[in-house]
Amino acid sequence: MEEAPLQFIDTWNFWARVAAGVFIGVAILRVLFHVLKLVTTKDYKVRYDFINEKEISTLWSATVMLLIGASLLANAFLEEIGLFWFIIRWFTTLCVAFILGVVANNMYKFYYPFYIEKRLRQLRYKPRISPKTGKPMKLLSEEEEDVYLDEGMQAEEDVFSVDYDVWVDEETGYTKIEKYSGHLHALKCPECNYQTLRIVKEEIVTKPTYEEEGELIKYFHCSYCEYGAQETFKVAKLKGSPAEMATAS
Numbered sequence: 001m002e003e004a005p006l007q008f009i010d011t012w013n014f015w016a017r018v019a020a021g022v023f024i025g026v027a028i029l030r031v032l033f034h035v036l037k038l039v040t041t042k043d044y045k046v047r048y049d050f051i052n053e054k055e056i057s058t059l060w061s062a063t064v065m066l067l068i069g070a071s072l073l074a075n076a077f078l079e080e081i082g083l084f085w086f087i088i089r090w091f092t093t094l095c096v097a098f099i100l101g102v103v104a105n106n107m108y109k110f111y112y113p114f115y116i117e118k119r120l121r122q123l124r125y126k127p128r129i130s131p132k133t134g135k136p137m138k139l140l141s142e143e144e145e146d147v148y149l150d151e152g153m154q155a156e157e158d159v160f161s162v163d164y165d166v167w168v169d170e171e172t173g174y175t176k177i178e179k180y181s182g183h184l185h186a187l188k189c190p191e192c193n194y195q196t197l198r199i200v201k202e203e204i205v206t207k208p209t210y211e212e213e214g215e216l217i218k219y220f221h222c223s224y225c226e227y228g229a230q231e232t233f234k235v236a237k238l239k240g241s242p243a244e245m246a247t248a249s
């Protein structure tokens, strides 16, 4: 069967190359912009949040644009071709792009978090530099830090998946308090061992009183293997019982 070659093929080639250039260009710019932002962000905590919130979605959207650009480019140098082969070519290209996309998506979802986790841990515990003295500050332990956290922060730390890190400049007493949210942070799943276990819900079953500890249930869910778990935690008694207050005054 002899097919008549497509009439519009030259116009097609031209615009496909233009569009491919735009997609590939935007993909590269997106990654470049991310890297630039990372190297120019001096504050470790700001960099931590930026990586945690943006890195995977940036890489994923850049990958999608790159795949679209590459698909266009693979079909932008066509010579005499009939409609039938044009469609076949596109179908094949899209199948390949789709498979590559699925592979990349899995990499970002399940392997990349290990790498991110390693970098985040380094950033979180890298000694902060005091703006007063230019010297490294000291990270306080859980027990030491309570003095520096107000009641609201302490309660939050007790109840919700929130961690406060307190850095102190011992010479001048300057402090820097950083908040880390457990909801944004993936844990290692005990079932599949991927870094994909997150807290999805927290529920206080018994409110703490001045006399008694409360109880809290945290619900975990793994986005890889769908493993779910719940764990019960004690909530610290409310501080400064009315009785104590009375005797103190």
Ligand SMILES: [Zn+2]
Pocket: 189, 190, 191, 192, 193, 194, 196, 222, 223, 224, 225, 226, 227
């Ligand atoms: Zn799992």
